[in-house]
Every structure is written in structure tokens, then in C-alpha cells.
Amino acid sequence: MIKEGKISRRSFFNNSLAGIGSLPLASVFDKSHHFTRPLKVVCVGGHPDDPETGCGGTLAKFANAGHQVTIIYLTNGDAGIKGKKPVETAQIRTAEAINACKILNAKPVFAGQVDGSSVVDNVWYAKIQKLLEDENPDIVFTHWPVDSHKDHMAASILTQKACIQMGQKFPLYFFEVYTGSQTQNFHPTDYVDITETQQQKRKAVFCHASQGFVTDAFYQRFHGIMEDFRGISISVKGAEAFIKLTTAKSAVI
Template identity: 35%
Template sequence: MNILCVAAHPDDTELLCAGTLARYAQDGHQVTIAIFTDGSIGDAVVKPEVLRVTREKEARNAATLIGAHLIWAGVTDELVFADREQRHLMIDVLREADPDVIFTHSPNDYHPDHRYVGQLVFDSYFQKGLPSMPNQSRPACRFAQAQLYYMDNICGIRFDPTEYVDITETFETKKAMLACHKSQFVAMEDLASTDMNEMIEIHARFRGLAAGCRYAEGFVRVDAYQRGLTRRVLP
């Protein structure tokens, strides 16, 4: 299968579903990580033109650890909107990945970039397979019934998973992928007094307690028409 994670920022994938993506990769599936923004605004000291280059390099290094293809959409960080221009861009992202399974942000996450990316994925889902869509850079992909999942919210706030994935065997890979994002560790310490290693350890352990394993990631399956609801596709 073709597995796609569409995240707003560099490191969102690692925080919220890298363990699951690593499991898919181990099982021989094609994994694509799409980062919608350039991550250029998320530091109080480093200038955007420098940070943009750093964060793309970090994201590519992390994707390489599981053999994932990276799509770098390049929207300016903090300026995601569910508008016409960005919907055309999201349709092209989905067409490039041609997904059977999609992971993206929940509608009630804390960050507007997260929420709008999730909305754009949902709104662009049907158009990815329509060959007559105007102003698209990529041809239509398969008109497959891809299953869509919302990833956990940061720190699990106001998120009740409906399905879990046991990531006990891939948790170290998740940590290694997150470790690629060195600039994010500094920024999170400075701006949010947060140790990201501690954050993912606590979060994955908490979800694991609910799921009956050591470490887990939680998701909500999006139940909607043409979303392939008759089978479980999570590992």
C-alpha cells in the first residue's frame, strides 16, 4: 500500500505517528511524508531564511531513516489557510503520493496550521482522482478509497482515539527520527519549556497503557463516504 502522512510542520510527523509509519515501512509498504509548511517562523532567534533550509534538511534526514519519500510543499510557516490556492497545492500533494492510507491533523488540535492542513486534506480527498480538475500541476491519481485517519493532538489534549497502533518495537526508530530535528529541540526548550524526548515518551506510554502494550500511537478513523470503511488498514 501507499501510506501518506500530511503534517503541517517539520517534526509533527515524528511527534504524532512516526512509530506507525516505521511499522508500515518494515512491512514493505511505500511511505510518503508530506510537510506542508517550510517551518521558517518557529524560532525566536534564527532568521526564517536560515531556519527554512535547516528544517528541510532535518525533515529529509528523518524520512531517510525509514526509507520514506518526502514531499516539501513549502508554504510559509504560520500562514496555512483553507483557501483555493492551497487546496490546489494539497490536491497535487495527494496526487503525488497516490495514497491508500492517509494520516493528518485533527480538526481540534491547538495550532491553526494543523487544523487547516487537516481540513485541506479532507477537502482535497475527492479531487485527487478527478482528471478534469483545472489548474493542477499533477495528473489525477487512482480513484481509490483511501482510508483517512486523524493523528493524535499534541499532548493528547481533547483527543479520544478510536484505534491504536502498538509501536513498542519501533519506538526507538521514532526517537531517532525525532532526534534529526535538532533545531526543534532548542526552539521547544526556549519557547515552550518542553523536552521533546520526554514528551513523546510520556505520550506513547500513556497511549500504550490504554492499548495494552508498552508504547502506542492513537488515531481517529474518519468515517465518511468513499473512505473504505470495510477493513482495518492500520498495522
């Protein structure tokens, strides 16, 4: 437990990365905080385009600040292009994800599940945990589990289980996608101002041309409007919203 007067917020960040989970997510970007090393940030998404649309602005903000960002895609998006075979579709969407990661300055990792047929079992619990252990993250993002798409739900459940198995040693944040249509009952605990990375995020999303993300009008209809709405909540031009997983371990500071 940290007692007031014993240690400053700044020195806490200087001396221990363990303090990340005890403060609001936005405070990580406070320039008065200096970390002993770059943070390792990992995002687990259901398909190519989910991490980009859900929290691409935040991931870009981390990378631009010198932190290491990895995006783990649960599936290759095999079923995401009508009229094309799964193998060809996966190749196209994997390439799009790689290009998007270049724009976000993130490392792409593909877990290898099949789009639309995601599996949640002991084998995949172990696989996702191994991927996260290999990255040794300080902060993790994934889908909110209450979602209309089962691949989103699977990505969330697998990531949550890995977090628990790894001793809940890093904060876990849930992001939203198509709230009201896919993400349900999302009541944010944290916001990140992405005004400075909105265009970078948009360029990354536009890499997913196979999904129709090729015009500003289309983007604004599905993603820009959410950035605007979340931005209003914290009085900035654009923002992304998150729900922090509160555990017994992280609830006591």
C-alpha cells in the same frame, strides 16, 4: 457489501486493496494478510517534526514492512527558530526533516507554505490534492483538525478536502500532537503498537535538534509519555492513537 461466508478476510486483502478502509488500522500489520503490492502511505503534517512526533512509529512500521511511505510537510518551519531569519530557519528545518525521513525510510515532500501563515483557499485545495494524486495513496494520515495551532488545522482541512474531492477512495486517519496542549478533544478509534519502532521514531525526532529534541528527558516529557499512555490502552509498551474519518461511503461494508 461483503457477506459473511462469501469471502475470507485474508482473501479479501489478497484480491483488493479497497478493503483496507473496512478494518481496524492495526489489522494492516497482521502477518496473515498479504497485499497484491506494497501499500502507498502518505502523511500530511504542518511542520517538520509533526509527522515524526505524531505518528513516526506507525510510519516506520509501514516502511519496515515493505510499504512506501511519503511525508508531505505543509510548511518548511520558517518561523521555528528564535533569532534566525526565515530563510535560514527553513533551510535548517528542511535538512532536519530530510534526515528524519532517512531514518523512517520515508520520502519527504515540501508543499511550500509559510510557517505561521498557512493558507486555506481554492488554490491550496488544488495544490494539496495534486500532491496526493501524484502519490496515489492507499492510506493517509494528517492532523486532528481541533488543534491550537492554525498550521495543524490548515494541514488537516486541506487534506480532508482532497480526500473528498478524490472520491474518498482511501481511509483517512488523524494523529495527535501534544494532546491537551495542542490537539484537543481527541478520542481514538484506532491504535497501533509501536513497541518495535519506538527507538527508530525517537532517532527521527532527535533529528529536529533545532526544536530542542536532543535529550531523552525532553522526549519523554512531551512524546514518550503519550506513547506510554496509549500503550496502556492496548496493553503494550508503546502505541500511537488515531481517529478514523468515518464517511457515508466507508461506513457500509
